[in-house]
Amino acid sequence: MFKPFFARLKQGHQTRTFPPEPKLSERYRGLPIIEDEHNETAVELCPVEALALDPNGKLTLDxxxxxxxxxxxxxxxxxxxxxxxxxxxxxxxxxxxxxxxxTGERLRTEIYKIFRRSLKLRVVSAGGCGACEADINVLTTLNWDISRFGIKFVASPKHADGIVVAGPVTANMKDALLKTYEAVGEPKVVIAVGACAISGGIYAGIQSDCNGIADLLPVDLFIPGCPPHPATILDGFLQLMRASNN
Ligand code: SF4
Structure with missing residues (x-):
């Protein structure tokens, strides 16, 4: 009878501290920095055209x-x-x-003031590989415990304050995505998670994909990565809630 109790005691406190610093693997690649802005070789090495040279021959990185x-x-x-x-x-x-x-794309702070303490989100998996969804889902585990910040993933868009989209939006998922968006009451937020949802990622240009959600929905928050680290996703959500407090 006392076994589960002692097992729990042995496990101790599992939830990581966040913020300020999450534990990151040694192999973790964080925000890239341009070190040599006239390097043409880098452009050729990029498989997804994230690197380009501007008219002045300077490197840009998307x-x-x-x-x-x-x-x-x-x-x-x-x-x-x-x-x-x-x-x-x-x-x-x-x-x-x-x-x-x-840009004029700043968060519509006034509208989102109601989300400052609580944010309910419906996740839409729009045809990607599933990696972004895995890193979104891990936020609900004991380790990250996203609910301590007042953020919850809900089953119905009617209970949501917004949607979180992962994947490039395949032709078959387009209607489902738009219907889910419509079902969320106003005001609502749209969050794009991962390179696929933002720009199509490795699927960009494929005929059966929509190259992400930018042309379909008004995006409020972009969380880059392939997939983004859970810490990056959580930081994005918290940024949105903090902006709503200003
Ligand atoms: S996808 Fe990103 S990391 Fe890979 S080559 Fe292009 S810019 Fe570099």
């Missing part, structure tokens, strides 16, 4: 496309930091090295 494969590191142009905080409210802020204009 982390909304990047699959963090590490190929470009060989050229010496890119170095991967340990920074896990990568989410942005604007698609243009995911493109490093490019001139940043005023």
């Amino acid at each position: 982390i909304g496309r990047c699959i963090f494969c590490g190929n470009c590191e060989k050229s010496g142009a890119i170095r991967f930091s340990r920074e896990y905080r990568q989410a942005t409210f604007s698609r243009k802020e995911l493109i490093f090295g490019a001139e940043l204009e005023e």
Whole structure:
């Protein structure tokens, strides 16, 4: 009878501290940094065209496309930091090295004030490989315990404050995604998780895919990665709730 009790006692406190610093694996590739901005070799090494040269011959890096494969590191142009905080409210802020204009895509703070303490989200798996979903799901485990921040994943869009989309949106999932979005009451948020949802990722340009959700829905939060680390996803959600507090 006391066995489960003693087992629980032995396990101790399992939930990691977050923030400030999550435990990251030694192999973790965080936010990439451009070290050599005139390096053409890096562009050739990138399998998903995340790297490009602008008209002035300077390197730009779109982390909304990047699959963090590490190929470009060989050229010496890119170095991967340990920074896990990568989410942005604007698609243009995911493109490093490019001139940043005023985008007008800032979070609609006034509207989202109601989400400051509690955020209920419906996850839509829109045809990817399942890796982003795995890193979203892990947030509900004892280890991350996302509910301590007031964030919950719900089964019905009618109970949700917004949707979290992973995957490039296959043609077969397009209607389901749009119907799920419609079923969420106003005001609502749309969060794109992973390179596929942001830009199509490795599926970009395939005829049966929609190249992510940017052309289908108004995206409030972009969380890059392939897949993003759970810490990156959680940090993005918390950014959104913090912005709602301002
Ligand atoms: S890490 Fe990103 S930018 Fe570098 S080669 Fe891979 S996909 Fe391209």
